[in-house]
Amino acid sequence: MMLQVEAVDKEFDGFKAVNGANLTVERGELVAVIGPNGAGKTTLFNLITGQLKPDKGRIIFKGGDIAGLPPYQICKRGIGRSFQVVNLFPRLTVLENVRVSILSQQGRSINLFSPARNLATDKTTNILKSVGLLDNAEATAGALSHGDQKVLEIAMALGSEPELLILDEPTAGMSPEETLATMELIKKLASTRGLTILFCEHDMQVVFSIAQKIMVMYQGRTLIQGKPDEVRSNKEVQGAYLGGSE
Amino acid sequence: MNFLPDISLATLGVQLVVGLSRAMILFIVSAGMSLILGVLRIPNVAHGSLYMIGAFTAFTVAKLFGGGATGFWLALILAPLAVALISLIVERGIFCRLYEREHLMLLLFTFSLMLVFGDLVKLTWGGEFRTVTAPSIFLGSLPVFGLPVPRYNLFLLVAGPLIAIGLWLLMNKTRIGKISRAAAVDREMVGAVGINVSWVFAFAFVIGCYLAGLGGALVAPTVNIALGMDHTIIIEAFLIVIIGGLGNMWGALCGALIFGVTHSFGVLLWPQFAIVFPYIAVIIVLLIRPRGLLKSVW
Amino acid sequence: MPRKRIINLRSFWWQIAIPVILLILPFIAPSFYVYILALIFVTALLAMSLNLALGYAGIFQFHHAVFYGVGAYTVALMLTKTSLPVWIGFIAGPIVAAALGLVIGWLCVRLTRLYFGMLQIALGSLVWAIVFKWYDFTGGDNGIYGIPLPSILSSLNGTYYFVLIILLICLIVLYLIVNSPFGSTLQAIRDNPGRCAAIGVNVRRHQLICSVIAAFFAGVAGVLFVVLERSVFPDLLFWTFSLELCIMCLLGGWFTFLGPVLGAAIIVVLRTFVGRYTEYWTLILGVTLMLLIFFLPQGVMGYFQERFKPRVKASAEGTQA
Numbered sequence: 132m133m134l135q136v137e138a139v140d141k142e143f144d145g146f147k148a149v150n151g152a153n154l155t156v157e158r159g160e161l162v163a164v165i166g167p168n169g170a171g172k173t174t175l176f177n178l179i180t181g182q183l184k185p186d187k188g189r190i191i192f193k194g195g196d197i198a199g200l201p202p203y204q205i206c207k208r209g210i211g212r213s214f215q216v217v218n219l220f221p222r223l224t225v226l227e228n229v230r231v232s233i234l235s236q237q238g239r240s241i242n243l244f245s246p247a248r249n250l251a252t253d254k255t256t257n258i259l260k261s262v263g264l265l266d267n268a269e270a271t272a273g274a275l276s277h278g279d280q281k282v283l284e285i286a287m288a289l290g291s292e293p294e295l296l297i298l299d300e301p302t303a304g305m306s307p308e309e310t311l312a313t314m315e316l317i318k319k320l321a322s323t324r325g326l327t328i329l330f331c332e333h334d335m336q337v338v339f340s341i342a343q344k345i346m347v348m349y350q351g352r353t354l355i356q357g358k359p360d361e362v363r364s365n366k367e368v369q370g371a372y373l374g375g376s377e
Numbered sequence: 378m379n380f381l382p383d384i385s386l387a388t389l390g391v392q393l394v395v396g397l398s399r400a401m402i403l404f405i406v407s408a409g410m411s412l413i414l415g416v417l418r419i420p421n422v423a424h425g426s427l428y429m430i431g432a433f434t435a436f437t438v439a440k441l442f443g444g445g446a447t448g449f450w451l452a453l454i455l456a457p458l459a460v461a462l463i464s465l466i467v468e469r470g471i472f473c474r475l476y477e478r479e480h481l482m483l484l485l486f487t488f489s490l491m492l493v494f495g496d497l498v499k500l501t502w503g504g505e506f507r508t509v510t511a512p513s514i515f516l517g518s519l520p521v522f523g524l525p526v527p528r529y530n531l532f533l534l535v536a537g538p539l540i541a542i543g544l545w546l547l548m549n550k551t552r553i554g555k556i557s558r559a560a561a562v563d564r565e566m567v568g569a570v571g572i573n574v575s576w577v578f579a580f581a582f583v584i585g586c587y588l589a590g591l592g593g594a595l596v597a598p599t600v601n602i603a604l605g606m607d608h609t610i611i612i613e614a615f616l617i618v619i620i621g622g623l624g625n626m627w628g629a630l631c632g633a634l635i636f637g638v639t640h641s642f643g644v645l646l647w648p649q650f651a652i653v654f655p656y657i658a659v660i661i662v663l664l665i666r667p668r669g670l671l672k673s674v675w
Numbered sequence: 676m677p678r679k680r681i682i683n684l685r686s687f688w689w690q691i692a693i694p695v696i697l698l699i700l701p702f703i704a705p706s707f708y709v710y711i712l713a714l715i716f717v718t719a720l721l722a723m724s725l726n727l728a729l730g731y732a733g734i735f736q737f738h739h740a741v742f743y744g745v746g747a748y749t750v751a752l753m754l755t756k757t758s759l760p761v762w763i764g765f766i767a768g769p770i771v772a773a774a775l776g777l778v779i780g781w782l783c784v785r786l787t788r789l790y791f792g793m794l795q796i797a798l799g800s801l802v803w804a805i806v807f808k809w810y811d812f813t814g815g816d817n818g819i820y821g822i823p824l825p826s827i828l829s830s831l832n833g834t835y836y837f838v839l840i841i842l843l844i845c846l847i848v849l850y851l852i853v854n855s856p857f858g859s860t861l862q863a864i865r866d867n868p869g870r871c872a873a874i875g876v877n878v879r880r881h882q883l884i885c886s887v888i889a890a891f892f893a894g895v896a897g898v899l900f901v902v903l904e905r906s907v908f909p910d911l912l913f914w915t916f917s918l919e920l921c922i923m924c925l926l927g928g929w930f931t932f933l934g935p936v937l938g939a940a941i942i943v944v945l946r947t948f949v950g951r952y953t954e955y956w957t958l959i960l961g962v963t964l965m966l967l968i969f970f971l972p973q974g975v976m977g978y979f980q981e982r983f984k985p986r987v988k989a990s991a992e993g994t995q996a
Contacts, residue, residue, distance in 0.1 A: 180873065206872075206873060218873075219867065220862070221867075222866050223866065231871075240859075241860075241880075244851050475968070482968055488918050488964065489962070495958075608915060615796065619794075650804075653804050656798075
């Protein structure tokens with residue numbers, strides 16, 4: 132078991148954003164977390180990747196408790212993350228965005244004297260090629276289209292050579308074509324790079340077509356974790372969430 | 378180290394009172410800066426300049442009215458108003474156009490104001506020291522529990538809390554005060570409710586600067602009014618606001634008390650380096666509670 | 676855009692002419708201009724060192740002058756109070772400055788942005804207060820005058836070349852640093868520290884290292900100041916000077932490599948020449964800063980880089996971090 136979230140709580144000024152959430156992710160799985168807005172999905176992700184500290188509960192990754200560690204340490208342990216709201220280095224080029232990630236992973240971010248533009252070019256172009264951004268390599272990140280920026284988010288997460296990739300709403304704001312392409316990309320990343328992927332989404336088409344396991348959150352709690360069919364037919368889930376069309 | 382083994386209780390007491398009264402001035406100026414920092418989120422580097430302008434204006438007003446008691450009281454009323462007017466003109470004329478820019482730019486702009494004001498003061502009043510004499514009732518000392526304490530300092534000890542109460546009433550009991558406090562926490566929300574945030578900023582800025590001028594007018598009888606006053610007070614005010622908690626008036630009071638009292642003890646214990654004591658206190662506070670002693674507004 | 680060009684001047688002719696002029700200046704110009712140029716070199720190095728922290732890493736290094744002053748005072752004290760060789764003093768200056776940078780930096784990096792700047796001002800003012808009041812050791816507000824230097828450096832021309840050489844070496848080193856992985860990481864930290872943490876960067880450690888390097892070069896500038904002026908005084912450490920340095924970086928363009936050099940040159944030249952006609956130089960500086968903020972926020976060099984960019988980059992950038 133790669134990631135285990137156990138009975139995690141997080142409260143903000145009296146409001147319980149996450150209230151006893153549970154999640155298990157096995158190595159190589161493609162797991163989706165779904166739930167209505169405000170169910171606590173992004174908060175849960177922030178707890179896993181260290182932007183927030185849980186009030187209660189444990190988060191075990193590869194056997195070690197990572198709850199409360201600072202984000203950079205969690206990243207070094209093997210978790211990569213893309214953000215829901217695009218969170219890039221807007222003034223750097225696409226290439227430089229990914230390269231920073233790789234250099235950090237290689238432990239070379241404190242290298243003071245070699246010219247950065249000559250380093251890690253192979254790896255960077257590799258990643259850019261696999262996400263389809265190689266043609267935009269020299270463009271300023273801030274100038275990309277929203278869809279491309281979301282893909283760059285994923286590319287940057289890949290730069291840290293994660294074992295577990297966490298994607299927070301990877302297709303939010305994308306057109307249907309871009310959404311389809313990103314879905315394919317996620318599937319490909321899982322199979323070719325052997326990545327374990329945890330993502331949350333509002334687009335049910337995406338979720339049910341690629342997720343192998345789904346965790347449903349509602350008001351901070353975990354309603355159910357299971358295969359797509361189980362989830363789809365579960366009465367509680369239907370009542371809470373799938374009742375309307377998403 | 379120059380420890381004086383025979384510090385009498387009287388000396389200690391007098392120094393404490395002097396320290397507290399100096400703290401009152403620091404409080405008034407810092408409260409103004411804290412208000413501006415809280416609502417506009419800008420450290421007003423020109424705050425010290427306005428303090429200095431307040432002091433110089435007090436000198437001019439006092440001289441204009443004969444230098445006696447009437448001169449002093451009129452100066453106390455008019456000088457801060459003059460400073461408030463200047464700040465209103467600057468704010469509405471130039472400053473408000475910059476609100477959309479980022480904080481570093483605004484900070485540098487207030488620095489440019491400090492530079493300009495500094496030289497304008499030099500132009501207007503020249504480079505020599507000026508003095509203001511307090512009214513005769515405030516001259517000399519008064520025995521309090523057997524200790525001789527300068528009367529003017531006692532006056533400051535009374536004036537300070539009165540001003541604090543006045544400020545508290547303004548910010549908590551008037552509509553505009555409450556709106557300002559709300560804007561400090563969430564300006565977008567305030568704007569969304571249909572209130573003109575720009576005028577709220579103007580209010581906070583002008584009141585803050587008024588306080589700076591008031592501090593300058595109050596301190597006038599106790600110091601040599603000179604160029605360079607702005608440089609020293611601004612750092613002190615900054616640090617007080619930081620250790621007190623950004624935007625927090627009571628925090629400014631705490632910070633000012635710490636500053637004033639540690640300075641007094643410094644004067645007693647190691648006069649040559651008295652100035653170092655408050656800085657060390659500030660550093661200790663910031664190491665233990667980096668966000669300040671009391672809650673900051675944002 | 677922090678593009679990695681050294682000189683933005685389009686014409687090849689300029690790139691030859693300027694170094695040549697700089698090299699032969701002492702032989703063709705009156706000594707006053709040689710002195711001014713040397714002063715520009717010293718100030719330029721100081722501004723460049725600040726910009727490493729301010730422009731490249733986005734650190735609010737509000738009291739950079741402290742490291743400059745400490746470097747200068749270290750060398751001054753070593754040359755006047757000890758009989759150690761001059762070169763040891765020269766090396767000690769930057770090292771002490773860097774050590775102070777480490778202490779102050781370590782205390783400040785725990786805080787973010789504005790608080791970092793404020794605590795640095797507090798600590799820096801403490802250092803200033805100590806220097807200002809410790810009359811017996813540092814000369815108090817009189818400073819230290821008439822510092823003895825070896826004979827090669829006792830002539831203005833010798834000083835000029837010494838300062839120029841050190842400046843060039845430092846510029847090369849800074850250029851390497853800015854283009855290294857460390858430099859890229861710093862810029863990423865400036866743009867988005869949260870994201871950096873998420874990709875495994877220990878943001879605080881990088882900021883600390885950056886601060887220390889900046890302090891080191893400020894110390895070098897301090898040593899050069901002593902070589903040029905043979906004196907030190909507490910004003911070198913005063914916070915208003917620190918803010919003036921920020922203005923130089925802004926004026927030149929803090930997202931360009933050589934912007935601060937230009938900014939320093941402009942300010943020094945203005946101060947010297949304006950100072951001849953009026954004692955209200957501060958007023959002029961203040962108004963200049965105001966105009967800059969309103970009309971030229973990307974600085975002079977930044978402005979020219981925008982005008983003469985070889986290809987149009989559709990950019991969604993705001994002013995800066």
